[in-house]
Amino acid sequence: MKTLGIVGGGQLGRMMAEAAQKIGVETVVLDPTPGCPASAFARQVVGDFKDYETVKAFAKEADVLTFEIESANAEALSELSESGYPVHPSPHTLSIIRDKLAQKKFLTENGIAVAPFLEVNSKEDAEQAGQVLGYPFVLKARSGGYDGKGNSTVHSSEDIATAFEKLGGGHLYAEKFVPFEKELAVVAVRSEEGEIRTYPTVETVHENHICVLVRMPALVPEPARQKAEAIAEKVLGALHGVGVISIEMFLSGGEILVNEIAPRVHNSGHITQDACATSQFENHVRAVMGMSLGDVAMTVRAGVMANILGTRNGESVGVQVEGISGVALHLYEKKDVRVGRKMGHINAVADTQEEAEKNALLLLSRVII
Ligand SMILES: Nc1ncnc2c1ncn2[C@@H]1O[C@H](COP(=O)(O)OP(=O)(O)O)[C@@H](O)[C@H]1O
Numbered sequence: 293m294k295t296l297g298i299v300g301g302g303q304l305g306r307m308m309a310e311a312a313q314k315i316g317v318e319t320v321v322l323d324p325t326p327g328c329p330a331s332a333f334a335r336q337v338v339g340d341f342k343d344y345e346t347v348k349a350f351a352k353e354a355d356v357l358t359f360e361i362e363s364a365n366a367e368a369l370s371e372l373s374e375s376g377y378p379v380h381p382s383p384h385t386l387s388i389i390r391d392k393l394a395q396k397k398f399l400t401e402n403g404i405a406v407a408p409f410l411e412v413n414s415k416e417d418a419e420q421a422g423q424v425l426g427y428p429f430v431l432k433a434r435s436g437g438y439d440g441k442g443n444s445t446v447h448s449s450e451d452i453a454t455a456f457e458k459l460g461g462g463h464l465y466a467e468k469f470v471p472f473e474k475e476l477a478v479v480a481v482r483s484e485e486g487e488i489r490t491y492p493t494v495e496t497v498h499e500n501h502i503c504v505l506v507r508m509p510a511l512v513p514e515p516a517r518q519k520a521e522a523i524a525e526k527v528l529g530a531l532h533g534v535g536v537i538s539i540e541m542f543l544s545g546g547e548i549l550v551n552e553i554a555p556r557v558h559n560s561g562h563i564t565q566d567a568c569a570t571s572q573f574e575n576h577v578r579a580v581m582g583m584s585l586g587d588v589a590m591t592v593r594a595g596v597m598a599n600i601l602g603t604r605n606g607e608s609v610g611v612q613v614e615g616i617s618g619v620a621l622h623l624y625e626k627k628d629v630r631v632g633r634k635m636g637h638i639n640a641v642a643d644t645q646e647e648a649e650k651n652a653l654l655l656l657s658r659v660i661i
């Protein structure tokens with residue numbers, strides 16, 4: 293049996309390793325923090341994944357490489373991939389996705405609708421964007437952003453200087469503000485043979501740019517759900533990659549626009565662990581290991597995921613809560629808690645969305661992290 297190497301040992305690596313263990317796939321994980329979340333299910337190599345030599349040496353410990361983060365040493369991954377070593381997602385796919393501007397251009401070239409956008413390299417460019425796109429618009433860093441950290445909404449030209457300060461200036465792009473009704477997401481997976489499966493469309497609810505709640509299926513008309521899944525299929529078809537890809541979208545005036553693609557398992561897909569026949573983590577492992585894909589259908593009528601976010605800074609405490617039937621608690625065993633840090637999540641399943649959401653929030657109120 294081949295060994296799967298996972299670069300990055302946070303919660304995503306942890307849940308991949310957990311799913312791999314379930315289907316008998318051995319994993320080894322590379323992370324700089326000893327006792328990282330993934331080390332509960334995988335052998336850990338302690339090391340810096342941004343370092344060329346470390347990544348090259350780590351590859352020798354495994355037969356296939358995948359990752360939970362987009363910032364691993366690109367040169368090492370490219371060399372490995374060019375020499376025929378299986379790296380998923382491929383450095384080529386990553387190069388398209390990592391740069392959000394390149395990503396938007398790629399989507400447009402492939403006939404996938406996105407909000408109008410413009411490259412911004414200077415404050416003058418940003419002024420120009422305001423003229424072309426109108427106010428407000430969103431100024432975004434081309435790479436490295438997450439949980440809204442790489443975004444700034446510009447309401448008038450007076451906001452431009454502050455936005456540049458927040459984003460550290462440099463390589464940016466501007467995007468028309470989308471007055472969306474809902475945010476949707478679709479997690480999809482592509483096998484080595486090119487088979488594509490899409491999970492049911494979910495609705496994501498964000499607070500302060502951080503995802504707090506996910507509903508599966510999304511509470512939108514059936515045609516919108518189908519359209520979102522068709523868009524996801526088209527994106528995966530265009531990317532040619534192997535493994536899970538997640539697509540965030542806006543539903544605005546009945547239209548669906550792609551917001552961004554993540555080249556990996558995603559927070560919007562955590563609900564698949566308890567609401568679908570095969571979780572996104574298992575399907576990712578299956579795909580990158582060259583196995584056939586598992587069923588993505590729901591096994592319940594409704595599922596709701598609630599993120600457990602840190603509300604203070606310090607050492608995290610052990611959690612003992614009274615369980616609720618149909619509700620699963622997934623904790624990441626992070627030693628330190630910080631405000632807004634993802635510490636775990638709750639998946640609730642039920643016959644109705646109302647029931648699932650009520651139970652998810654009830655358990656959330658009992659968790660002290
Ligand atoms: N063009 C836009 N119009 C309106 N809201 C936006 C736009 N772009 C992003 N947002 C809001 O900001 C959130 C985070 O932006 P996103 O580009 O997905 O960055 P991140 O990498 O931080 O997830 C989105 O989920 C959405 O709520």
Ligand SMILES: [Mg+2]
Nearest residue numbers: 439540551552
């Ligand atoms: Mg996002």
